[in-house]
Amino acid sequence: MPDSAVEPRLGDAFGAALLDAFAGGRGTHVTERDDGFVDVMDATMYFLEPDLWSDAWPGHDEAALDLVHGRILDVGAGAGRHSLALQTRGHEPVALDVSPGAVEVCRRRGVRHTFLGSIEEFADSDPPLFDAAVLMGNNLSLLGSPERSGSMLGTLRRLLHPAGTIVGACLDPYLTDDPVHLAYHQQNRERGRSPGQLTLRVRYRGLAGDWFDWLLMSPDELAVIADRAGWRLDDVTDPDPSYLAVLRPA
Amino acid sequence: MPDSAVEPRLGDAFGAALLDAFAGGRGTHVTERDDGFVDVMDATMYFLEPDLWSDAWPGHDEAALDLVHGRILDVGAGAGRHSLALQTRGHEPVALDVSPGAVEVCRRRGVRHTFLGSIEEFADSDPPLFDAAVLMGNNLSLLGSPERSGSMLGTLRRLLHPAGTIVGACLDPYLTDDPVHLAYHQQNRERGRSPGQLTLRVRYRGLAGDWFDWLLMSPDELAVIADRAGWRLDDVTDPDPSYLAVLRPA
Numbered sequence: 500m501p502d503s504a505v506e507p508r509l510g511d512a513f514g515a516a517l518l519d520a521f522a523g524g525r526g527t528h529v530t531e532r533d534d535g536f537v538d539v540m541d542a543t544m545y546f547l548e549p550d551l552w553s554d555a556w557p558g559h560d561e562a563a564l565d566l567v568h569g570r571i572l573d574v575g576a577g578a579g580r581h582s583l584a585l586q587t588r589g590h591e592p593v594a595l596d597v598s599p600g601a602v603e604v605c606r607r608r609g610v611r612h613t614f615l616g617s618i619e620e621f622a623d624s625d626p627p628l629f630d631a632a633v634l635m636g637n638n639l640s641l642l643g644s645p646e647r648s649g650s651m652l653g654t655l656r657r658l659l660h661p662a663g664t665i666v667g668a669c670l671d672p673y674l675t676d677d678p679v680h681l682a683y684h685q686q687n688r689e690r691g692r693s694p695g696q697l698t699l700r701v702r703y704r705g706l707a708g709d710w711f712d713w714l715l716m717s718p719d720e721l722a723v724i725a726d727r728a729g730w731r732l733d734d735v736t737d738p739d740p741s742y743l744a745v746l747r748p749a
Numbered sequence: 750m751p752d753s754a755v756e757p758r759l760g761d762a763f764g765a766a767l768l769d770a771f772a773g774g775r776g777t778h779v780t781e782r783d784d785g786f787v788d789v790m791d792a793t794m795y796f797l798e799p800d801l802w803s804d805a806w807p808g809h810d811e812a813a814l815d816l817v818h819g820r821i822l823d824v825g826a827g828a829g830r831h832s833l834a835l836q837t838r839g840h841e842p843v844a845l846d847v848s849p850g851a852v853e854v855c856r857r858r859g860v861r862h863t864f865l866g867s868i869e870e871f872a873d874s875d876p877p878l879f880d881a882a883v884l885m886g887n888n889l890s891l892l893g894s895p896e897r898s899g900s901m902l903g904t905l906r907r908l909l910h911p912a913g914t915i916v917g918a919c920l921d922p923y924l925t926d927d928p929v930h931l932a933y934h935q936q937n938r939e940r941g942r943s944p945g946q947l948t949l950r951v952r953y954r955g956l957a958g959d960w961f962d963w964l965l966m967s968p969d970e971l972a973v974i975a976d977r978a979g980w981r982l983d984d985v986t987d988p989d990p991s992y993l994a995v996l997r998p999a
Binding site: 501503504505506507508527528529533534535537539690698702704705707710 | 751753754755756757758777778779783784785786787788789929940948952953954955957960
């Protein structure tokens with residue numbers, strides 16, 4: 500590193516990218532992993548209409564909308580594409596995100612019910628119970644780590660009716676032959692972490708978000724994690740490498 | 750930073766992006782500045798045919814090809830689009846790049862004469878003199894810093910016939926109102942650097958290139974730097990914000 504190199508300014512990098520894409524830019528942002536791997540995402544993919552989702556998202560993304568009914572919580576709503584699609588179907592979802600920029604974009608796009616904060620903060624506000632929670636865009640990875648997953652799954656239990664379901668998507672980390680990713684899995688094993696536990700941050704222009712853990716799980720791993728927290732993996736599509744999972748109370 | 754965060758692996762990140770784009774990918778790579786600013790580039794833009802250059806490059810990019818004749822050195826040739834276009838016009842340019850991946854891509858695309866290394870290394874090989882050097886794609890910024898610019902301009906003098914010309918492009922750093930860039934200019938002033946002197950590195954997937962200095966100059970700044978090294982800024986197009994410059998021996 501040159502002596503001059505400094506850390507980027509901490510801020511809502513993901514939200515800034517969404518706001519720029521909403522304003523007509525591309526909002527192309529960087530996801531940086533703690534091994535130095537960088538990946539690039541075009542934020543316009545979060546603004547596609549449902550009939551174009553299959554250009555950018557797994558095929559099950561739209562199918563998931565048919566699996567939820569009643570009062571729905573959209574966890575990690577981002578630019579609100581699932582909440583908007585659910586509103587079009589006559590639902591009144593609540594779009595939750597920790598990114599102020601994401602929640603702002605949801606509001607401007609017409610999402611009627613939003614919450615800025617974590618699901619723990621939302622649960623503490625004692626909202627009426629939900630029939631379903633959706634964690635699309637691979638947001639099941641928000642479970643973070645096997646150790647912390649119980650806390651989030653418990654909070655979802657608290658937010659849902661006794662028979663409420665979780666419908667979410669996740670990437671199977673084992674469906675790669677990329678040596679960079681395989682090396683990361685191995686490094687995770689050596690430091691006692693789940694192979695698919697990624698430590699990431701989003702960077703956009705001069706901003707970087709906080710580092711966070713993003714847990715890729717195989718369906719089998721998800722089943723074990725769910726079981727430990729009182730949930731049952733009821734249905735799962737073939738990973739390709741993303742899969743759709745339905746969790747029901749055990 | 751989390752304890753786990755490490756520096757990316759050092760390597761030919763730019764060349765790896767070009768090789769992936771040549772193989773049909775997008776080669777989307779990240780340029781990281783030492784203040785933490787990140788920018789994203791799609792490497793397919795380096796593979797456009799001349800009639801599509803104006804989609805991605807300044808209008809003067811193709812015009813520059815008309816300004817050079819005889820034996821031509823393409824400095825920082827990248828994927829070789831200028832060398833290939835010059836070959837189509839009947840020239841026999843030498844494509845020079847420090848990136849092994851870039852030179853490999855040039856060769857595979859049919860550039861007949863390539864050199865892997867710096868212009869200093871090339872000059873040390875005592876090649877026959879050139880009539881012109883092209884530094885397109887804003888490659889005049891390879892001058893690096895006002896202090897080091899004399900060395901490169903002197904080497905180009907050594908490589909060129911006494912009446913040889915340099916045709917190059919550069920971004921004018923002052924044609925921005927972006928607060929992130931203006932803050933960087935100010936920080937440069939405070940550390941005694943030229944406002945447009947950027948310390949950058951390229952990152953692509955798991956790789957990062959070396960940090961290097963990339964000097965954005967206004968036409969006036971370029972004129973001063975050129976003059977100091979025995980060159981005269983003979984012609985310049987309006988910056989928009991990139992401009993085309995012709996340097997002739999003073």
